[in-house]
Amino acid sequence: MSAFRRDLMTVCALGAALVVGGFVGSNYMLGVLVLFGMTSILVLSYRTITTMGGWSFAHIAIMGIGGYSVAILSKPPFGLPVLVATVAGGLFAALFAALLSYPVLRTRQYYFFLSTFAAGEALRQCFIQFREITGGTSGIAFIERPEILPNPSSTLEFLCLVAAVLVLLGIFYASLDASDAGLKIKAVGEDEALSSSIGIDAWALRALAFILGSFGAGIAGGLFATYNGIVSPSDINAMLMFKVVAACVIGGTTRFSGPILGLLFLTLIEEIFRVVPEFVPMIWGVFVIIAILFGQWARGRLMVWRAKNA
Amino acid sequence: MQILLNCLSLTSFYLCFALGLALVFGVMRIINFAHGEFFMIGAYATYLCISTLSPQVGGPVAWAIGAIVAAAVTGLLGLVLHRTMVVPLGDKPLAIFISTLALSYVIQTIVVQIFGPVGLSIAPPMRGVVNFGGAILPASRLVVIGVAVVLAAGLWVFLMRSEAGRRIRAVAQNPRGALLQGIRTEKVGRLTLILGSSIAGICGAAMGPISQISPYMGAGTLWKAFIIIIVGGIGNIWGAVAAAAIFGVLDTLMSQFGAGRFLALTSAAVMLFVLSVKPSGLFGEKE
């Protein structure tokens, strides 16, 4: 149970840190914290997908589904309250992941990234081409903030909402991770052939992880849409995808604290180099390479150490 | 007739994008996300050679030197990539995929610092147009078609006939089996990566004059190359050639008959369809 409790601790600590930071920090700091909170939801939901061994490159496109659902459902003729629309956005994202899982989950390893990479691009093209529904390349603007907020335009209250959603989703993912299904998902991620030989339905569990992870991405997409007040195809950009993947790579995905620390590290670099934004991708790239090579070297070192005094 | 020539030239473009990647991917089952950047570096190498040498030696020769320099530079990069990333991360395709993805951003930023963000363009070394019964084929495109054909044929001969080629094919079919036969898979891997990277460089040199070269041109070409490899089939270089032809004809016809803006959508849709019907691609054999 200790792993489950550690993950819960990480999530609650992060939620509290966001809220406290919000009250203490400057106006601009608020903006950074809100962005960090929403991206953390994205990173946590992405980590859930990686536990089944699949590093999807369609995560940001699926997040777009959440954003567009909120944009469409919160306006006439549907007129749903924004929070309900956000949850609906998560469900639509999960539904799309279910549809996508048939072609994509049949592939392994290298093919998985390629096909999700292309599926994400296809989804982004759909947002551009189906102009009547999605407003084409100029997207849909003037999305309201959630009504339940006392005064919607205040960033601090939005930050508290993000922190609340983050903690809720964090608890859901932590319990999933420690549950029977979660352990099996990780088993499939570690050795699929062995898992199916002892009776675990590997395909179903990989699909489960992909769908539940995409649900979180949809919720994050909805929050991004209400925060920015606009959603457009250009929000689905490779840099954000790389940031999510880099956070999981640098931080490691065994526990929740890994991706969150990774994301914090990347955001810090982004802020420190705000004056020279063109260097940010390079510095991220360098640290990802170091993390992978260093991790590989460290793991080798660990293996030797374990063997020596096993 | 003009459409036919356009299909031919577009097929050769796509072949240029995908050939190097198909070779590396086919043999070593790894995806070099920085492949697009090698293509771009090839183009910039040619740009440098042409802008400095063409006054002395004239366009075509300067371009040829540029192509050779491009091949050498990208080949060297392939070697460095193999030594620093492929060897330590040999059996983990995910780690290589993400570290080459990171490498692509690093290379882009470096090239931007040297050449500036504004796209440059190479004065076409071969001017003029060749006429085929009313339809025209610009000389610089003829060069690309020529390079594509030479590379494909050369690769075919090299793989089928030469000793090193046979070793590469052995490793492609069954890495473990090849190891047992005493083939030093690491050396073959290095050769393949150098070959694949320099093919990308040469193609960059060939495509340079007919497209605007910018530090970010790699990403677009890479996306198309991925699609072609998936549709072409696993580990099958000739599958990639066939898929390049399929997309060459499809995309030309679509932009000819007014559906130009749906290109990206249809390419991705074709890829997803092929994946769900035959996961190993049209011509690939089951993994």
Added chain:
Amino acid sequence: MNMLTRLLIAGALAGALGTSAAAEDTIKVGVVQPQAGECAQWGVPITRGVQIWAEEFNANGGIADATGKKHKIEVTGYDNNCYTAGDELNAFRRAILDDKVSFILQTFTPASRQAVAEITTENKVLTTSYGAGYLGPKYPFLIGSVTGSPASYMFLVSHLLESRPEIKRVAIVTADHSFGQAALAYYKAGLAPYLDRAEIVYSQPYDPASTSDMLGLATPVMASNPDLIVELGFTPGQQALFVEAMEQLGYKGLYGSEGWTMGLVTERVPAAEVAGRIFSAYVVDASEPNFSPRVSAFYKTYVEKFGEKEWSALASVAYAAMTTIEAGIQKSSDPTGAGVRDALFASDTVDQPLFGPSRWGGSEIFGANNWLMTPLPVYVTDDKGGVKVTAVVDVAAWWNAHKDAALPALSEGGQVSAK
């Protein structure tokens, strides 16, 4: 990937955040444009244009407001990650909330302007652009300071139709992104009044990502054998490739676009062959010496500082856009966003430093007269690969005369937001 890497991260966390202390009476101007990435080729020249504009004033102590007090101008560039609407808003938050800027120059695309409409109005930050794109009665602080895009496309194509009666068939080649969509609608609006004697023979947008095959793109355009081709969406290099492909296909007609980088075009097609055939109209092209001495002086400073290869017409466009703000600052006693806005809108005409007296307009399209309709110089190529002014279009007059024909085409293209 495990404890060792995490220790490395914890060490780096110590890097503190530095925020710059804001000096008292300097005027802070933000430029929200892509500073990195693929679109930096547009964003960087625009930012430099505004910086040179500011340095001109700072060189002699700053810009004087109505009371004669001089203010230093501080220009900061903010990255909007290649015009991503979400990042545009974040850049605005950074500029307004943290750096307290009072003026911002942004792009004209509807998506980006709608994203920042609320925050600029709330904080009274005068946000201008080198075009209109999206304005509204509810957002008085969103203004368009020059004719610029996308309206300039309408006035360019209508000017060509009027001055060249022999044009019968027009091809519109635009990219399938938000710039391209706006341009397509304005080109069609410009042609609407002349559809009795001219027809649109090609108007298919192309996928901006797949421009590697320029000949594949040019062949269908040539098949519709147009007399005039108007374009928007090609990067400077792609423009040159497109002209080369069309010339190779035997096209003899005219070309029109917001701006051409003639250096690249003449590398591929002899200057004599395209002399007098390539038109451009975009606020002002500083490389042309005799339209306005101040602008050509700006061109010399830019080329001196950054080199001829880095020149882009967008720099002079940004410079011209800022001169409208300059007129406002000089006429107002309090150089804040609100003060300058009141000064600019004191009367319905403004004596624009570069273009002379111009009227506020745009209510038919945007529901508010927040767009300064400055006269539009039209350039054509000469036989030495340079450009020269052939005409100055009185934009306001044309609009009043033809707005009934043009408005339906604009609303059909989704560009009209007036209720």
Added chain:
Amino acid sequence: MLEINNLSKIFGSLKAVDGVSLKLGRGEIRGLIGPNGSGKSTTMNLISGSLQPSAGDVSLDGVRVEGFPSHRIARLGLVRTFQLTRVYTSGTLLEAVALGVRAAQGSAWNPKRWIPTGENAKINIAAFEALERMGLASRANEPAGNLPGGLRRVLSIATALATRPRILLLDEPLAGLHATEKAEVSTRVEQLRADGISILLVEHDMKSVMRLCDRITVLNFGRVIAEGTPEEIGRHPEVIKAYLGRKRNSDA
């Protein structure tokens, strides 16, 4: 009770398995031997669902299962181990075997399984029993990552055992073990028979096979060339020919 009727598998032109039939009774240990490349492992893969048969059928207590995916066959009580040992190494031995216990339970889609419930204790006890039966109880909480080869093989049997199978397919369980370990594992495998588990054993160590198995089926070039008790097989001319190549003139 496992029943296989003329099972075959064709790879291109090669008939890897050609009409193999076999019946395995309750609690019986059946040996499956043959020279390398005789189709032993392919037959195992066909029975366990890793490979789809080209022809023939497999039935488990009368239920036709050929062509089923391996996880469904496993849930019906037929579990296999791999020639190249596969073991969960991320956690401790207990956690690895616990996955065997969890594997057969419930479907992934029912949300109740997404919450960490209290029955971990019950699962851990069952896992501990499986470890005890394979003599690994003493190492229960050690990391599975650094078990030596032989013990890893024993752990893989324990993991399979934890799913409480009715039929166990063991693919060369004794390979790589030294003498004492071989003896110990053989006795433990024999005890499994007492719990009514039938075992299909692929093994090259003739001495153990002869000692352990009730009956033996011999394969050569994908076909069954002999079946019978260990003694009969020992003297069977075809078997000797298959193993030693052609029969050496008159002696033996």
